[in-house]
Amino acid sequence: MLNFTFEKFTNLKLVSFIFFFSLNSVLAQDKVTISGKISEAKNGEGMIGVNLYLKELQIGVSTNVYGFYSITAPKGIYTLFITYVGYKSIAKNVELIDNKTLNFELEEEGKLLDEVVIKGEREDDNIKNIEMSVNKVEMKTIKKMPALLGEVDVIRSIQFLPGVSSVGEGSSGFNVRGGAIDQNLVLLDEAPVYNSSHLFGFFSVFNPDVVKDVKLIKGGIPSSYGGRISSILDVRMKEGNSKKPEFSGGLGTIFSRFAYERPYLKEKGSFIVALRRSYIDILAKPFLNNDLKNSRFYFYDFTAKTNYKINDKNTVFLSGYFGRDVFGADFGFNWGNSTTSFRWNHVFNNKLFLNTTVFYSNYDYSLDSDLKDENNQDSFEWKSNILNYSIKPDFNYYINAKNTLSFGGQVIYYTFNPGQATAVSGGQSRSIGLDSKYAVESALYIGNEQKVSSNLTLNYGLRYSFYTYLGPGTVYTFDENTSPGDRKEVLSAEKATKGEGIKTYGNLEPRLALNIGVNASTSIKIGYNRLAQYIHLLSNTVASSPLDVWTPSSNNIKPQISDQIAFGLFKNFSDNMYESSVEVYFKTLKNQIDYIRNADLLLNPAVEGDLMFGIGRAYGAEFFIKKNKGKLNGWVSYTLARTERKVDGLNNNNWFVSRIDKIHNLSVVGIFDISKKWSFGSTMSFATGTPASFPTNKFVWQGIALPQNYTDERNTYRIPNSHRLDLSATRKNKHALFKKGESEWVFSIYNVYNRKNPFSVYVRQNPDDPSKTEAVKYSVFASIIPAVTYNFKF
């Protein structure tokens, strides 16, 4: 009996192996493979997602993120079509006799019509592609959308997409399908960016002049990604013009920008360097008097990337980002990210492609009292950072025309420094040092994209993530009998030695996506994913602040886990002029972090005693329709959503709507290219007000009126709805400076009808009489904000 079962099991394994990887004998006959790289003719940039199609066999592939492709087919003569919206298609007869490498360059069509594409892909790619819950926005589009203060911003732009919102204008980060901001993995050339904002959230850290491609994955997340439970924002940088030197830049209201890119070593390599700096402080300098002369107020970022093609099989890339915000007058406060990633593309043969990434990423801040006076009797200095190193090999194996296998792994080594401070008072100095914390997160994954038949495509995969919280460090245990909502007292604090595994966790993360083609213009897609997250941003404020500290999973903090299932219907109309989709999703979240009242999250060694843990759920429907062709382009996106939490000790242990919940969220984006000279952009948005908690009663204690909620329930009210219209106009000039190159003026108006959209509504004592009370509506942007930007390129 046992044997029989075993046999059945092994048979099953075999069957599934065959099914999964389709290594049928049929495919073993005389087949050859062509592979190569597709790049842009203008600047040599590798192109992502270009479609290649063998007409006679009706099979096709698309290029990976490095522009690499591989097609395997029986020997013969075929017509190869290479298409990418906005670029001239290539149709070429290819004779497949033996394996060979064919590289292609695509030329931009350069016509007015084609500059307004929203995504550069095969026109019906949204129907045929396995991807669901994925949004791509081309930089061309982002640059034409009206921007706050005229500063083109990736993170603000993606908030017009379905399922994406923020807790309020001017807040840092973004929320995807009911997830917190730390649940988005923001990648810049594969290195994570821990704080994606300048100036507390007004601007994102990505310099639009260097961004090549932006992709947001909200669901059906492939097994190659992991580490955060809500979404992946994959930002890829330009490689630098490999054809000719190019200067570009701009003068805006906030930033001035400058970028230089060029080929080197006979076009084997190229690089791009780009700098942005805010300059309001420079303009203000002459107007500041003595006491303010030393005030500092600026932010900048420096982005650089180079690639070098060693030979046909090996290319290396090195990219870096260094950004910093600096403020100070009688104190100093600065923060910033830096990332460096080194990548090696290796083509083993025309079926097997490897990219290995090694990256370093650091986010740090420091805060100090005025240290100008070196003999200060009283001073304060405080530093904190999160630092990680990682290696990440990713393989693409183009098994045959029907199967593309991806597999690989990742190891990340984290160092968390929650805070090191020195305080000097009356000449006496004290050091406040919290122990650094260490952790290793690793993962192995495998996934296969399989075209089962002409109308069924599957992508299935499995990721195993493994995590260890490492010594040295202090291992705290807390009194778990504390009533929920109160501070847990430390029961023991034991020292762990260096390298000791304090706590380990492992999670199997299955991923599945399915595309059922209904007809040429309609498909149904289903996606499921489980994701695990081992590091957490401790933040108890409405919007995250630069001081918030990342903390690892430990013996007290379990990894966050989410399961999401999504269904989607995709349909195109009028010969792909319009594409539309409806998606519904349901998501459960485990081990969500909340905070006790009075939680002390900074410089607190026993911070884990101030945390509470609960569960969450989020569900919604997203409607999306986009016009891809013609002089008028754009999209309408509507999201109906709900996100809730349940935490012992909060809201009488009942479910309550999360602080980021927005029931309705509508965006309309329109871009109108009226002539070669002029184009216009407009965005309109409407969103339900976020939940708020208000007191039912007041009581007066020592002459001060204090709020009291008799029911002790959270988020039972909503602040007023927000809506806004923004406009922009772009005027292209024939020449830039000195009659060379090209240039443009961008005029924008943010908040056209001057609405004071609420960020929050809160209650307070009357400033003149603390025994009286009032409610206050707070708006971050409470006026029309016009701006002008000048961009040039030569």
Add this chain to the structure above:
Amino acid sequence: MKKVFLLILVSVSFLACEQVIDLEVKDGVSQLVVDAWLTDEQKEQSIKLTLSQPYFEEADPQPALGAQVIVYNEDSTAHVFTDIDNDGIYTYTPKNNEYLKQDERTALYIKYENEEYYSLSELKRVPKIDSIGYEVFSFPITPPNGGPKDGFLAQFYANDIVGDGDTYMIRSYKNDTLRFAPNDITLAYDAGFSAGSKSDGLLFILPIRQSINQTLFLDKDKLKVELFSIPVEAYYYLFQLKQESSNGGIFATPLSNIPTNIINLNGQSTKKAIGAFFVSKVSTFETVIDKSLAKPKQ
């Protein structure tokens, strides 16, 4: 910390705005409010009992009348507080040194409308204030709070007592007017702001020493500083009181009820009291600003 943010935000948020609006909220059930902060000073002590009211009600709170209010020492010596004026303010004047004792716990007992409530607090040690100093100071612009542009910036000098976990409250009087809006209350954990600051035994840190300047002082101004020892639960109570009092903007924290230490003896009763009972020792220092003694501008 919040102050740093505020400072930066003010400079950044030239576009932001705050508007007082009307807000409809549901009313809750009225509860007994205990406002009892006693000191060991040999002067009249008072405990105020009121009833909580709808949040936006303009009227003064209703007094809770007819209560029995008794304070007990650890050795059960009773001190009865009486409401002579029938206004909900129950008073008692200590007659000798038998009143509050350092490092001892004190109990408060209240009987109101057939419910019995109690609370405990401990009288902690307090350091003495050594001196007050001041220097000539000018703001670059006239401060928006109405204070003078040029004047004297004062600080008091006192050292935290050696030993972890002393908590204090600092407040000040300018020309005999007490400043006691939530923003004016300064809390100290040892010589620093919070438990994590590891500042045991130090001179109070500079921002605490200078917290007594709501506005700059002028020549001949009278300045009085009071340093209260408070039990650690009072530190957290006042900390949250400050937080819930100015909890708006981008970095607001979720609204939560300020926990009370007033407990109904009958755990089953639905009637709960709110407010707090604390006892404190107080150090004071008083001076009159004399411009000839001011430290010159740096």
